[in-house]
Amino acid sequence: MPDDPAQQGRWDPVFALPDVAIHAAVLPTGQVLAWGRRKDPAGSMHQQGCAPFLWDPATGATTSTSEPERADGRPVNLFCSGHAFLADGRLLVAGGHITDGDGLDQACLYDPWQGDWTPLPDLRSGRWYPSAVTLADGRVLVISGSHQDGPHQPIEEVPEIWDGTSWRPTRDFRGLPLYPRVHVLPDQRVLMAGSNAPTTILDTAGPGDWTDAGVRAQGERQYGPSVMYEPGKVIYLGGGNDADSRRPTAACEKIDLTSAAPAWEPAASMAFRRRQHNATLLPDGTVLVTGGTSGPDFNDLTPGAPVHAAELWDPRTDSWTTLAAEEVDRCYHASAVLLPDATVLSAGGGEFVEGGADNRPEDTHRDAQVFHPPYLFRGPRPVITAAPDEVVLGGDFEVQTDGPPIAAVTLVRLSSATHTVNADQRFLRLEHVGDGGTLAVTAPASSAECPPGYYMVFAISDEGVPSPARIVPVVGAAPAAATESAVVDEPGRPARRREVRAGTAVTVGLTAQCPYGLGPCWGGAYSALEHLDDVAHVEPVPNQVDQTAQVTLTHRGLPDLVGWPEQFARWANASYFFRGVEVTVTGTLVDGDLSLEAGGTVPLRPVRPGTQLSWDLRRRRRRPLTTREREAHRRLVELRPRGAVSVTGPLLLVRGRPVLSVREFGTAGP
Template identity: 30%
Template sequence: MPAVELTRPVKSVPMFSPELSRTLGRILTLVLLFSIGFAATPAEAATNLVKNPGLETSTAGFPECWERSGYGDQVYTSGVTSDARTGNVALKIDISSHTSGDRKMMMLKTGPCAPAVTAGRQYDLSVWYKSTTVAAAMTVFRRDVTAGWQYWTDLATLTASNSFKQKTVRTPPIPAGTDQITWGVSLYGAGTLITDDYQMIDATESVPTPTCNAGVACTKGQWKVMPYESPVRGIHAVVLHNGKVLLVAGSGNDTAAFRAGTFKTAVYDPVTGAFTNVATPVDLFCAGHVQLNDGRVLVMGGNKDYPTPDGTVGFKGLRNSYIFDPATNAYTRTNDMTAGHWYPSATALGNGDVISLGGLGEDSKGTAFTEYYKSSEKRWLAWNEVKQTWKWWGMYPTMVLMQDGRLFYTGSHTFGEGLKGTGASIYDYGTGTITDVPGLQNKDYRDQSMSVLLPPAQDQRVLTLGGGNGHTSVDANRLTDIIDLKAANPTYKPGPLIPQGTLTGGAAQTPNQGKMYVSAVLLPDGTVFETGGALHNRADPVYEASIFDPMSNTFRPRMATDPVPRTYHSSAFLLPDGRVMAVGENPGNGTFDTRISIYSPPYLFHGNRPQIQSVSSTQWAYGSTQQITVNAPVVRASLIRPAAVTHSSDPNQRFVELPMTVNGNNIGLNVTSNPNIAPAGWYMLFVHGPDGVPSVAKWVKLG
């Protein structure tokens, strides 16, 4: 909605007779009521929820309902100033020397000072400011009814301004269990910041009455199996920034193909259904892969050889590394890694570099080398240029980048038991320290579970779900675990059980049965679609799908299920049009299902899709405000990193909130200033309306 400017009251002079003035006033009132009745925001939106917004009411020389706060090491002063926009008082922070942390003025958390909020609603926060630096951000804390006060998010970075300037930004939907928020402006670098005239109004869009004539698809969604099959086995899937999908098989778990040197890759166009075969230089079966910041795909390792017939020697990992370029549909070789890696991780860092850990080496044993790809130099660093811990991290260890640059090993892995200790840990590459994280349930039975950084990435919460143990063939589990990485001492907490499904032949599962090889896909409405999996190692597919809501920490069960079984070597991932694509199925008899399934979530049956009509630029800078226009009211905007998934592992999958500054159909999107929240690269930009229906994505490049 348009920003509301706060002004000093002025003395009015009558222009009409009293009778005519009353008539005009009644007409104006009717016009206003009519407008409010049909506006996107509720009538109460005009109420300023900030206590003492102009800072004029003071106690002991400091504005009531406000407090000084901050942390870290700085030389600073903070207090009040007469350099105000209105009235006689404004807040001022001056940092003359900055080493770490920030200083801020916030609304008091005590009593009625912190505005009351309602879960699911959105609020426009507005402040007038002057700043000599860009190191200033609108910062929000929230009160959870069970966990108490906690940092929520930085909504927007402010530009420098010598004169008073207004910044208005809309919050994301208030999380479940939150009843109050407090906010202010943080100064996190040397400079001077003055703020005045705060405002907070309810800007929640009215939710239209759902209209759907698609039957059960309105609540369960709908699957469609494509009338063609993939020419390659979809072991690996990467969504490219041109909207196409890279499907990598290598030898595809086929020893005959390996002996013949028949290695396959194809690029699939979901719009036309066309496939383009790509020359594949080596066996990239069970390699690692990650999107680079320029949109190309770095592929590391793969299969040097299959196990010997007597089983005395296992799979061997390759040192080779390649870059796939969507512009040419071709691989180009980079320098080799230090060691071979079969089943390695691959995590994009905030500075554009890539770290790779784990897997099996050329000797079929666990590889303890840390591999580091220096993006600016376009090469893997030599082993002695890398900070080594000499720890083996297992196979496809899921390593999620945290907002402070450390890596969270979630406990999701492939094959066998979890690592020693608690099964989850935080790894600081800079210091080489590894700290166990407690709470992961049944850590030795999370083989081919899946972990995702829950929407939004700014919340720093990870969900781990399912898993089993491929060596012992126990029944897979229905467990989920959730962790808040912003907590002082992060600890996994049990989440809700995965909903029950059915086994092959329609037999109902017992309460203790779950699934491994599970897929979890971030959707543009901020939920997580969970699908696929099997009860046992490479056997007994489970037909179940559900949608997890991070705001309520609950599943919506009984979504439509993929008609094709999806167990070992299967993946599901988001397409730019908001649908979900699923590939793969490689049971124990060695066969492979090459059918492709496409899922349309329920939101695609709930009304017209909003459209992003224009984007001011496709090149986005951190901390910037990017302008778009839309054709209808929208309540949320996000960047979703395109998939690079295999074996229930895509540690780079993330949904980044874009707090909005709304002026009708002109939307300002406030981009995070922290590259660890959103590593540089191409993203899918989505908006969605008050009914949850998302737009088709536009591609933008961040960083």
């Protein structure tokens, strides 16, 4: 029996694009602006310059558009940037790519009608993998993103807001994830739903205070999307790595920030485990999930791992429906956006570096497919014959239709998607009077519910069939002037902030499932380290060279070698692997067993290969011990210093007792 498109939808054939649509934005003109990683598909993955192109859904034609540059004419690569639409329909793009983990400090605007780019003042630092979202007052928040700083690749802790003339900082936040999943709430604050397990809310008024918003039970879930399916209601969909299988989860969680006591709660699970998937709001308020991989690796493309079947979540029934399958793997670096005709463009995938080598050519997809959801096969389609040139917040407007009776009028904000993030998409169901002909429609009350910008207006029939959209600007009060703000030394998040004491410094070896290492992929690890017993302080920047982090204990003793690995895994799942700890202990040597006396005794032994913490990120293995490190214990035995001695090395449990491996030592006496 042939598949029924009224139940499963239908995919159009695969068609070619000029480049991999890693970044895609639906413009007010109805065209899609997209760009990939490199201008020359045969050249370096880290070349500068960018070759954006336009695709016209109405004709299928693609055309090149102008290329972005800095004010001095230098080319920029907009790969791995964040983007969101201004109220006037121009696309703001912030950050970009120098090399993996090292971002650009550039920002620019794309004018859909002129087809040109305007450089903006530079950001405070480079941002690679930042998120951007339009605020209720029309300003744009840019948050997170990593950059090179000497040998390290820290994440920029200070979010910035573009107010139309300059960038203004908010309070900093330690442990930001890359591409934070952010959503503007009806009270104008910004929810950061992930990928960290603890979720937080940023108040963008004044200096920008942070408050806790609860913890997702599924823990750290990288490369899983979140969607605000109604104002203030957010769902987080899959992603991450389960602690046992390392596979992503199919589980979903939702939160209603408009309730009296908001809390994350389970939502129905998807039929498939997914990571690197996209989630797209549709005109009827349902959420379409496409692509992703179900395998244990970061971007697992082994046969059977990529998920081709689409799924649809209905918030009204909290249920999932499995839909038709697309032909192409749409995993890492794929994008998906809602088109004005109520279909969905699913595109891209590939163009990544793994272990120092480019991905296989067959895993790079300079192509796309268009999905026709089931609602397009359930009866005659309405047509909007007339709509206003603009919609004014708090007012009424008329929409004229032809065709079947109308049951609903909805607004969907234009999409701007990349790396599973589409922070700006927003769905609103509007009040209306009439069921056909001329509809009297009430606009949203304020920009807090509906940030200014361009939206698609859909009329939906009694059978649930949406019309092709009319794209209109939603306007309201002018953006409020930004309050002067200042960056403060102490992070603005008071929750779980512990007093820093002069306790033992502990180095922790962590291997990130993310291929870019601990520096850029830091947020989930930082959050997990904060929750370890007896940790008073986490150094805000990890060691990118050795792939280690440093924490300070609340006391002068040793860390909990039994509890820490389990506690860390509970918060981070298998997005990070706990390789062990290293400490420096100072005391005096005791003859016989060569223990170190420092408020008790700690047995010493030679450092053994496989216990050292330093990690070779490119080769994905521990760095070899040097001759000096292997010989450290022998030299200490021969020297037998009588005064104070400091011993540094891995701390291990041997038959239930902490034992310190001597990797290096120093003496203070003769």
